[in-house]
Amino acid sequence: MAATLDGQTGEYREVVATGLWREMPVFRMLLGTCPTLAVTAAVKPALTMGLCVIFVLVCSNLMVSLMRKALRPHVRILLFTLTIATFVTIADLFLRAFQPRMSEVLGPYVPLIIVNCVIIWRAEARASNSGVLVSIVDGLAMGAGFTIALCILASIREILGTGHLFEIQVLPKAFPPWAAMGLPVGAFLTYGFVLGFINFLKRKRA
Amino acid sequence: MLDSLKHFGRESWLLISASLVCGLLLAVANAALGPRIELNKAAKLTNLAVGLLPDAKTFAPLDPVEIRALDGRTEPAAVFKAMTDNKVVGWVFKAVGAGFADKIELVVAVDASFQKIAGYDVLSSSETVNFGDQIKDAYYRAQFTGAPVGRLTLVSPGTAKPEDIDSSIVAISGATISSTAVVQAMNYYLPQFKEQLEKKGLIGNGSNP
Numbered sequence: 001m002a003a004t005l006d007g008q009t010g011e012y013r014e015v016v017a018t019g020l021w022r023e024m025p026v027f028r029m030l031l032g033t034c035p036t037l038a039v040t041a042a043v044k045p046a047l048t049m050g051l052c053v054i055f056v057l058v059c060s061n062l063m064v065s066l067m068r069k070a071l072r073p074h075v076r077i078l079l080f081t082l083t084i085a086t087f088v089t090i091a092d093l094f095l096r097a098f099q100p101r102m103s104e105v106l107g108p109y110v111p112l113i114i115v116n117c118v119i120i121w122r123a124e125a126r127a128s129n130s131g132v133l134v135s136i137v138d139g140l141a142m143g144a145g146f147t148i149a150l151c152i153l154a155s156i157r158e159i160l161g162t163g164h165l166f167e168i169q170v171l172p173k174a175f176p177p178w179a180a181m182g183l184p185v186g187a188f189l190t191y192g193f194v195l196g197f198i199n200f201l202k203r204k205r206a
Numbered sequence: 207m208l209d210s211l212k213h214f215g216r217e218s219w220l221l222i223s224a225s226l227v228c229g230l231l232l233a234v235a236n237a238a239l240g241p242r243i244e245l246n247k248a249a250k251l252t253n254l255a256v257g258l259l260p261d262a263k264t265f266a267p268l269d270p271v272e273i274r275a276l277d278g279r280t281e282p283a284a285v286f287k288a289m290t291d292n293k294v295v296g297w298v299f300k301a302v303g304a305g306f307a308d309k310i311e312l313v314v315a316v317d318a319s320f321q322k323i324a325g326y327d328v329l330s331s332s333e334t335v336n337f338g339d340q341i342k343d344a345y346y347r348a349q350f351t352g353a354p355v356g357r358l359t360l361v362s363p364g365t366a367k368p369e370d371i372d373s374s375i376v377a378i379s380g381a382t383i384s385s386t387a388v389v390q391a392m393n394y395y396l397p398q399f400k401e402q403l404e405k406k407g408l409i410g411n412g413s414n415p
Contacts, residue, residue: 063224070220079224086228090235097239100246108307108332 012137015126019141025118026149027198032118035109036150037187043166045105046154050147052091052110057119057146058139059087064127065135071128080123081114088113118146156190157181247329248284251313254327255286255298258315262288262295271402276302276309276394285399287408294318297403300329301395303387307332310341310387316355320400320409325351326388338384346385349375355396360389 025031032053039049063083064071071079092110095103103110113119122142127135158164161181163171180186252265266289270282286298296315303310310331315324326347333339340346345368350358352371360382361374368376377385404410 067220067224072217072220075218075221079221082221082224082228086231089232093235093239093243097242097246100243100250104330107335 011134015134015138016141019138019143019145020148021145023142024145024149025121025142026146026153027195030195031121032116032146033191034112035116036153037184037191039106039109040150040154040157040187040190041161041182042158043151043154045102046150047147048095048099048102049106049109049113050143050150052088052095053113053116053118053146054140054143055091056084056087056113057122057143058136060084060119060123061127061135061139062132064123065130065132068128068130076124076128077120080120084119084123085114118142153187153190153194156194157186161186251298251300251329252286254313254329255288255315258313258325258327259288259296259298261290263291264289265298268406268408271399271406273395273398273402276304283399285403288315296324297399297409299395299399301326301391303391305331305333305387306338306381306383307334310384310391312388312391314392314395316396316399318409320355320403323350323353323355323392323396326392331384333381333384337378338381340378340381341384341388346378346388350388350392355400358389358392360386 021028023029026033026036035049035053039045060080060083064080067079088111091113092103095106095110122138126138130138155165158181159170160178162177163169163173163175178186181190255265256262265286268285268287270284272280273283274280283299287294288296288298296317297320298313298315301312301314303312308331310333311329312326313329314326316322317324328342331339331341333341349368349371353375354373356373358373358375360377363376363379366374366376375385375389400409
């Protein structure tokens, strides 16, 4: 019994480590790049996008996991898309109802979560062949990894682009804001530098 | 025949069941959140209207009027009477245009006699950033402020001056579809609202606002 519990804990630990580092979508697998570049001009929209992705990942993983034994190969992708689209629409409606301002800031990027490959990847790679609990933990870990990456990029861009973080002044007023950090060029540069830094750390550890 | 039906059922029961469950989830979410979303939209409409008619102190909703939408269906539409100290200073309503990515919802304000456009603002749109979404910019919107209520014409950049206030609207370079959508929405909705308010005796000769 104790061995089984240890085994289960070990499996969950493995799933969490995979989502938060080993297969972290944005920095290790380079997946979900579109929202990564588009909504990271400030931390608030990046965090909101991350929370929406966590919700969709957990719900779609749960539903796919429940259906996994009855899944047939030719309707598999169709069912994944149906499930993901449903939860993305619910997330979008929720934002429009309770965070209308943020919904406007994020614009089409919330509905575009439907085509975020991180979600269909987890449905295919984890939820379609794992139990419900493991699939939920996987959704939480992958979503958290995605959210952390978005928040790191958004923090750098918001601080350098405006001198603020969460709309609070963090750099001296003498610092001239780098307007380019709020533009697509700032997104690409920040993403590139952070990826380079992570690769540097990886090589140093190897 | 029976074998075919059995085969169809075996292969597709999960897809049909999942569709029903997802449809039910969406219906519940829409029923629960829809009214709040509409309230948010109404609040935003009023906020935008304040910017278009700064003299107005209150925006009183009238009984909805019957308006033919872009798809040809007749539907009730809200009209707000902008007032300052019991004096009508304008009218506010919603107009919809067919944009590049999706429909564009506009808040349109006209003066008290429904002769001139007081301005418009964008309630919702999914137009391309830095292209179609320039319909939100003051440069384009200013061309409508003071323009006569009547047939507006979209002209190419360079053929007219944007600062001239007349029925010619200079298109946004690189965003012709979005520019056209705004002009078409004005041309489509303004005459309808004007006719409805005249019918109610709120504007025109013998009006009693």
